[in-house]
Amino acid sequence: MTEDVFHTARRAGADPFFLAFALARYAEEQQMDEPALSAALGATPETLAHARLCQMPRADPAGLKEDVDRIAARFGLNRGVLLLAARCGQVAAVHQFAVEQGVPEDAAPMLAARDRDAEADQPQPPGGGG
Amino acid sequence: MAETQDDVWLGAWRRLVADPDEGGAFAALVHGPLTDALEDRYPWADPHAVATAVGDAVLAFLRRPAAYDLGRLPLFRYLLLIARRRLSHQREREGRHHRGRIPWDAVELAAPAGNEWEEDELSFQSADLQPVLASLSDAERRVLELMRDGERSTAAFVAALGLADRPVGEREAVVKRVKDRIKARLKRAAGGGT
Numbered sequence: 001m002t003e004d005v006f007h008t009a010r011r012a013g014a015d016p017f018f019l020a021f022a023l024a025r026y027a028e029e030q031q032m033d034e035p036a037l038s039a040a041l042g043a044t045p046e047t048l049a050h051a052r053l054c055q056m057p058r059a060d061p062a063g064l065k066e067d068v069d070r071i072a073a074r075f076g077l078n079r080g081v082l083l084l085a086a087r088c089g090q091v092a093a094v095h096q097f098a099v100e101q102g103v104p105e106d107a108a109p110m111l112a113a114r115d116r117d118a119e120a121d122q123p124q125p126p127g128g129g130g
Numbered sequence: 131m132a133e134t135q136d137d138v139w140l141g142a143w144r145r146l147v148a149d150p151d152e153g154g155a156f157a158a159l160v161h162g163p164l165t166d167a168l169e170d171r172y173p174w175a176d177p178h179a180v181a182t183a184v185g186d187a188v189l190a191f192l193r194r195p196a197a198y199d200l201g202r203l204p205l206f207r208y209l210l211l212i213a214r215r216r217l218s219h220q221r222e223r224e225g226r227h228h229r230g231r232i233p234w235d236a237v238e239l240a241a242p243a244g245n246e247w248e249e250d251e252l253s254f255q256s257a258d259l260q261p262v263l264a265s266l267s268d269a270e271r272r273v274l275e276l277m278r279d280g281e282r283s284t285a286a287f288v289a290a291l292g293l294a295d296r297p298v299g300e301r302e303a304v305v306k307r308v309k310d311r312i313k314a315r316l317k318r319a320a321g322g323g324t
Contacts, residue, residue: 055151
C-alpha cells in the first residue's frame with residue numbers, strides 16, 4: 001500500500017459514507033493524532049487505511065454491532081474503540097446532515113436517547129483488550 | 131492462462147460489490163496503475179493534482195461500485211475517465227482562480243460540462259467513429275483526449291506531440307494542423323461533411 005493510498009484513505013474522513021469519517025471525528029473528540037488513533041485501535045498504517053475505506057457501519061444497534069465485529073475481526077482492531085468511534089461518527093454524521101438540511105437543533109435529543117439505549121452494550125475504553 | 135489486469139480488476143470489483151470492507155484492497159490495487167496512466171497522459175500536470183484526481187476517482191467509485199456497467203467500458207478505462215475528469219475539473223477551478231493573471235490560448239473546442247463525460251464517452255463509442263479512432267496515432271490520440279478534456283494550453287498539446295524542441299511558431303502551427311485534421315476526420319465520419 002502506497003502513501004497515495006494512505007492519503008486517499010485519510011481524505012475519506014470528510015465523507016460520512018466511509019468509516020474514515022467516524023474515525024476522524026472520534027480522533028478529534030479524543031484529541032488523538034494519527035499515531036495515537038492507531039495505537040488505540042491496535043492498527044498498523046495498512047490496517048488503519050483498510051478500516052478507513054470500509055463503509056460506515058449501519059445505524060441500527062444490531063447492524064452496528066455486527067458491522068463493527070466484522071471489521072474489527074477482519075483487520076485485527078480493538079473492537080471496543082471501533083464501536084465508540086462508529087457511534088461517534090454516526091452522531092456526527094446525523095448532525096452534519098441536520099446542519100446541511102436545516103433540520104432544527106431539537107433533533108439532537110433523539111440522538112442522545114439513542115446513545116443511552118446503546119449503552120447497555122458499553123464497549124471497553126481505549127487501551128482495553130480487543 | 132495468466133490473468134490480465136482487466137481480469138484482476140474485475141475480480142476486485144466483484145469482491146467490492148459483495149463486501150463493503152473491500153474498499154482498501156480495491157484502492158490499493160488500482161491507485162498506482164491509475165496514477166501511472168494519468169501521469170503518462172498528462173506529463174506536465176502537477177503530480178499532487180494527479181494523485182488527488184485519482185484519489186477522488188477511487189473514493190467516488192467506492193461509494194457506488196455497483197453503478198459500474200462492465201458492458202460499457204473496461205474498468206480501467208472507466209476509472210481513468212473519472213480521474214481524467216477530476217483532473218480536468220481541478221484545472222478549470224485553477225483556471226478560474228488564475229484568470230486574468232495568465233494568458234490563455236485561443237479556444238477552439240469548448241470544454242464539456244462537468245457531468246457530461248458519460249455522454250461524451252458514449253458519443254465516442256458510436257460505430258461511425260470507430261474506424262477513425264482506430265486509425266489515430268498515439269500522439270493524435272493524446273491530442274484528442276486533451277481536446278475532449280477541454281484543454282486550452284498550447285503547451286499541453288506541444289508536450290503531447292513531442293514538439294518541445296521546435297521553434298515556437300512552428301509548434302503552434304503543427305498543433306493547429308493536427309487538431310484541425312482530427313476534427314475534420316471525426317466530422318466526416320459522423321456525417322457532418324468536410
